Amino acid sequence: MNKKLLKDCANKGFNRVPVVREVLADTETPLSIYLKLGKGTHSYFFESIQGGEKWGRFSIIGLPCSTIIRIVGDSITVEENGNVIDQITAADPFAFIEEFKARYKVADTEASQAYSAYTGGLVGYFGYDSVRYVETSVGPSTASDKIGTPDILLMVSEEVVVFDNLRGTLAFVINVDPSLPDAYQKSQRRLDYLQAKMNEPAALPEPLPGPVMKEGDITFNFSQADFKKGVAKIKDYIVAGDVMQVVLAQRMSVDFVGDPLNVYRALRYLNPS
Structure with a gap:
């Protein structure tokens, strides 16, 4: 990736270009990478077991996302850095999601093709009741929402780390708007920062003494x-x-005091799949 390629992508109408940097990381684990880079609000961590015995080749660490889509019933809210920037009412949220996706014109570069496993996008969940948007005969839900979760929540993931469990490498992927001033220099500074963070020790969550629940x-x-x-x-x-x-x-449900990551680590130990 270089300045010329970014400029060419901007001239072709692309507003996102995945910029990739690969480094050797054979002394790391996906969990240590998440602890160093990803842990925070609206981050995520994907890993899997294949065949019940082997780790999947790629693990995905999503760095904290700034743009969030929340959908409750027919109300759609878009937040950026914690501030509401758009709020609409729509009977078909799926049409809005497709329109939102279309705003992003992502260049398919040679570097991104090498990491076709994943370079970013919309990440989140579609709750069980979102079937009502498709099967209108089901009708609206009459159940009370006691835990206050959106029907659909999606994060715009523009910075990810792809860990290759086979080769022992990781790829920093940041999606850059090529039309911005100094886009290339800013992308390199950001990659330098992330790479430097990898040299810091992982901050392990503190275990709590004794049982945390009964x-x-x-x-x-x-x-x-x-x-x-x-x-x-x-x-x-x-x-x-x-x-x-x-x-x-x-x-x-049960009250829990402590780092939620410890719950994930316990579940991962008990049932790696």
Whole structure:
């Protein structure tokens, strides 16, 4: 990547160009990289087990994102650096998401092709109830939202680190707007900063002494009696031919004090898949 290529991309109408720098990182783990670079609000960490026994080749560390899309019902909010920059009402949020994606014209460079596993984009979740946007016959939800989560939440991920578990390398990927003044110099300074951060020790979350929760502290959104009633009703629906499969969801919750990453580490140890 060089200044000329960025300028050429800008002239062709692209407003994002993935700038990539690869370094050797065979003494690191995906988790240590996340601790050094990614940990923060609206960051993410993707890794996987293949076949139940082997780590997937690539692990993805998403650095904190500044632009967030939140969708609740027909209300769509776009935030940038914690400030609301757009708020609209739309019956079809999926159409808005497609329109939002179309704002980004991303160049397909030789460097980005080498890391076609992932170079950024929209990352987040589509909640179970988002099926109502597609299957309108389902109708609106009447259930109360007790935990206050959006139906859809998406982050605009423009800085990622791709860790190659096979080769022991990592690639810093930052998506640059080539039309900005000094775009190339700024991208190189940012890459220098991220590379320097890798030389710092990882700040491990502090373990808490003793058990952090007790089984008796767990609360359920269904009592045992109500759960059994729900199962009986589902069986009646199946016999009547109204449904063929139903998931009776049960949410269990417990107060937790500590670093959430420790919960992930424990789950990762118990069930790596």
